[in-house]
Amino acid sequence: MKKSFFFLLVCFLIKQSVLAQSPEALKIRKYGSENAIKIISEFSEFLSIPNVASDPIGQQKTASFIMEMMQKRGIQNTQLLNATTPNVPPAVYGEVIVPGAKQTLIFYAHYDGQPVNPTQWAAGLEPFNPKLFTNALTKNGIDIPFPKDGNYQDDWRIYARGASDDKDGVVAILNAYDAIKKNGLTPNYNLKFFFEGEEEAGSPHLNEILEKHKSLLQSNLWIICDGPVHQSGKKQIVFGVRGDTHLDLTVFASKRPLHSGHYGNWAPNPGLMLAKLLSSMKDEKGKVTIKGFYDDVTPLSPSERKALDEVPSVDEQMKLELGINDVEMQGLNLFESVNLPSLNINGMQSGNVGKMVSNQIPTNATAVLDLRLVLGNDWERQQQKVIDHIKTQGFYVTDKEPTDEERSKYAKIIKVIREDGVNAQRTSMDLPIIQKVITAVKLTTNDQVVLQPTNGGTLPLFLFEKYLKAITVTVPIANHDNNQHAENENIRIGNLFDGIVTIGAVMMMR
Known part of the structure; x- marks a missing residue:
């Protein structure tokens, strides 16, 4: 039976x-x-x-x-x-x-x-x-x-x-x-x-x-x-x-590499300068601190908000799958985070590591920022918000290699190259x-x-x-x-x- x-x-x-x-x-x-x-x-x-x-x-x-x-x-x-x-x-x-x-x-x-x-x-x-x-x-x-x-x-x-x-x-x-x-x-x-x-x-x-x-x-x-x-x-x-655009950043220090023993504590380190600049762009809860970064976001409609609320959560699954313990934006799940504009560091470089490491203070440090956009953002306007923030951190912004005159005049110099973008x-x-x-x-x-x-x-x-x-x-x-x-x-x-x-x-x- x-x-x-x-x-x-x-x-x-x-x-x-x-x-x-x-x-x-x-x-x-x-x-x-x-x-x-x-x-x-x-x-x-x-x-x-x-x-x-x-x-x-x-x-x-x-x-x-x-x-x-x-x-x-x-x-x-x-x-x-x-x-x-x-x-x-x-x-x-x-x-x-x-x-x-x-x-x-x-x-x-x-x-x-x-x-x-x-x-x-x-x-x-x-x-x-x-x-x-x-x-x-x-x-x-x-x-x-x-x-x-x-x-x-x-x-x-x-x-x-x-x-x-x-x-x-x-x-x-x-x-x-x-x-x-x-x-x-x-x-x-x-x-x-x-x-x-x-x-x-x-x-x-x-x-x-x-x-x-x-x-x-x-x-x-x-x-x-x-x-x-x-x-x-x-x-x-x-x-x-999402839309997308990029900014290439290069912070300049000494014109030639310096021995870290002879010049450490005296010559500015571009890697540290860049790291401090980048850390100023986000708080500890993952929110971008750049002025106006979220101001022009078009809110979700009621039906879009309802659909987002019904999306199954995968946060615990993905944390386990990816081997991470926490998320960047506190209080938001993955899909809520995706519906906000983001600022990501695609890569950083200054000096050498591993087998090629040497005791030096590098001449420059570089990073590539990836700006993801949501409806309401304009990619050129979003780039400008980041550049304006960099200026508030005391940097002289240029789009070329700095001249000797500029090096003598400004303590903090950064080259910013704007890449094209899409909304x-x-x-x-x-x-x-x-x-x-x-x-x-x-x-x-x-x-x-x-x-x-x-x-x-x-x-x-x-x-x-x-x-x-x-x-x-x-x-x-x-x-x-x-x-x-x-x-x-x-x-x-x-x-x-x-x-x-x-x-x-x-x-x-x-």
């Missing part, structure tokens, strides 16, 4: 799980499992092409491979969209015009990748030689051959540069359309595809491409496929991104078309779909808004521990195939 009851309960739960997902999602999921060999084989070939943003030959090969993938799937009007500036990686474009469709969706991912240092990758791994492991390396995953029977396990991982940022996005988008087409399904929207080649370089020429091809790129919504799902593994939809962007989650996206994604899973007002990373979404007056929403698919931008980048197999289902469901949304 107990056995019979247990069996019926299991059957009921399975039935409820199936009912929770739309028929289209189930068909797309089945397509993925039945075509795993073909999908992974193409993905592996794609990952084998070097795609570092500074490598024009690799970029050209990558763009050509995407064109071939699109043409194989019958995507129409495939072409390279060039910027007005010559020798810029093009965007790869294609479209599917659906008879009777009155609205258009554009699916975005980028095909360029971050630089690589092969010596930092784990033994046996090469950035552009994809390998399959039974789990993450941090969980003792073992290197195995790609199975010939197509029986891939969800927790297996493919290691390669671009595996999760963002060639997985390209592959998920194109295979989602393939699954729809092969299942005889008809999208309710015209579909356009736009794959950028300069995102990792800061999208310096994206504005030119958008302006030059404005009429071609009109749409009702851009769906951005980039970034990770929630740290719990739950799917998430992100409605905005933050956020889409209202109350828009009707956004509500359709939320419904579509919810029909692919039995778990909570996490709704994030702002993502911690930066994408050039404000450019779509500025030049095309476009609405954007981000639907990420990668695992949160994918090591993007770093050594041992990877994609979890379950995330890749589930991503195909998610993107396919958005293509089919009503």
